[in-house]
Amino acid sequence: MKLSDNPFLEDLFPTPRAPKGSFKREFETVKSTAAFRFSALGSKTKAAGVVNGRPEVVIRLGRPNVRSYSHLIKTADYIARHGDVEVEDQSGQIFTDKAEYRKILYQWKLASDMGEGEAKYGHARRIILSMPEGVDEEKFQKSCRMWAKDMLPGYDYLIAFHLKSNDKKTHQPHCHILLRTISKDGKRFHLDNQETAAFREHFASCLLKNGIEANATRRWSRGKTIKSVSQADYHVARNRVMTNEERARIYAMSKKRNLLNHQKERMQRIADAFEIGAEIEDPDGIVQAKKTRKKVIGLANGAAQQLLRSQNQADRELGKKLKIHYDNLSPVESAQQKMLRKMNEERAQQIRRLQAMRKRKRFERGAQR
Structure with a gap:
């Protein structure tokens, strides 16, 4: 099956596009454009990388x-x-x-x-x-x-x-x-978001050419919705808005006060919802993430169905793996909602254990009679 026969796969793993220039796409040859001449990954290659767990390349572009x-x-x-x-x-x-x-x-x-x-x-x-x-x-x-x-x-x-x-x-x-x-x-030297994505794909292509397993896809394409803020990201964010002198003077104090206060507020919100058995309302970011997830699932199902109808065994195998991967994505939820869900699951498990224990004791008493 030609790649052009599966538009769902193309939409699920789009090629970075920009106003001018062209590039060569490795592993599959398709028509596309980008700001630089570079080697990109075909949609099937990206899909295989996702379902087989190939590591995603990381490129960080520092500010000029x-x-x-x-x-x-x-x-x-x-x-x-x-x-x-x-x-x-x-x-x-x-x-x-x-x-x-x-x-x-x-x-x-x-x-x-x-x-x-x-x-x-x-x-x-x-x-x-x-x-x-x-x-x-x-x-x-x-x-x-x-x-x-x-x-x-x-x-x-x-x-x-x-x-x-x-x-x-x-x-x-x-x-x-x-x-x-x-x-x-x-x-x-200047880059926009599309060109940054093109840089990632070319790096993955270079790694693959040299025998290193790699992939370069977008988070939403893989079904990822929540990205936690790492310590490194926190440092970078602060570096963008503060001078060295200000950072040296304020960093430790602000980190302890502001972040801890924010964490306390979040934990209290979770505790209140847990106590009364309520749900935490979806924040705006989660509402949008759920819409994106719905779109991604639709594209993945369409792509998988077409791959499963292919005469090529490798395509059919990819279709099976693609369906399994997207059928088993983690739920779309905020960090607070996830913590509340885990707490509710643990409480439900404890209740089931107590019920099983009581049932066993009643059975043992009945057997003794």
């Missing part, structure tokens, strides 16, 4: 907030662990100590006309490519280099790999790319 030469040096020192981790540039030249890569930074300073004070626009930004623990380090590095070469042509950048083998602090392998945001022909 490196606005001074001193900030540029600090950022480079961080990704290089102050010279303990090797750094390489876009041509593959390796730098093993601070003095070597700082010469490159000075060239950037001259090329971008950086001053010591903060400029209006950023001169550089960080990009992080990451995969779960346990991937082959050599293949991971090769994939990251391939991605950078394809996605950042015409730009100067430095790459540093944080791996278990070279950094004691690292458990999950990741790659830091320090990018000078003005290209050699004077263009400023």
Whole structure:
């Protein structure tokens, strides 16, 4: 069955689209467009990745907030662990100590006309490519280099790999790319959401080419609805609205007070609902998430039905797995609703145990007579 014969699968796992350019789609050849020439994943490849549990690639695009030469040096020192981790540039030249890569930074300073004070626009930004623990380090590095070469042509950048083998602090392998945001022909680096999605797909394609299992799909496509705020996300969010001085002075106090007060309010709301046997009303985000889930289930069922009718055994097998996966998605609920549901389930289980115990005792008394 051709991919074009299954529009449900195409809608469930859409291709990133942007106004101009084109790209080659790996593993399946289909017509599509994006802002950069890159390799993307076909819808069947994405679907197989979801149902088989392939790890999702992670790309973090830092804000272009490196606005001074001193900030540029600090950022480079961080990704290089102050010279303990090797750094390489876009041509593959390796730098093993601070003095070597700082010469490159000075060239950037001259090329971008950086001053010591903060400029209006950023001169550089960080990009992080990451995969779960346990991937082959050599293949991971090769994939990251391939991605950078394809996605950042015409730009100067430095790459540093944080791996278990070279950094004691690292458990999950990741790659830091320090990018000078003005290209050699004077263009400023800019991405929109569609282009960011295209970057993810190309990274997954690079990993697959080098023998690392990977996938790049959107959360809603996989049936994911709730994303908890990690500690790292919290730090990033605060970094965006506070200066270093403010963060150093306020961070600890505000974290303890504001977050704890918010947690207390949430826990009290759960306790009140549990006591009176009530439900917690859906917040606006959950209302929208339920609408999205309904759409996703419809697309998944349509895609699975067409795959099951295929003459190709691999397609039929994918259809079976697709139906099983989406039939067993976790419910759409907020963190509070989930906690309340767990508490109600535990209480119901305790009641069943007590009822079974009483029934057993009555049976034992009757047998003794």
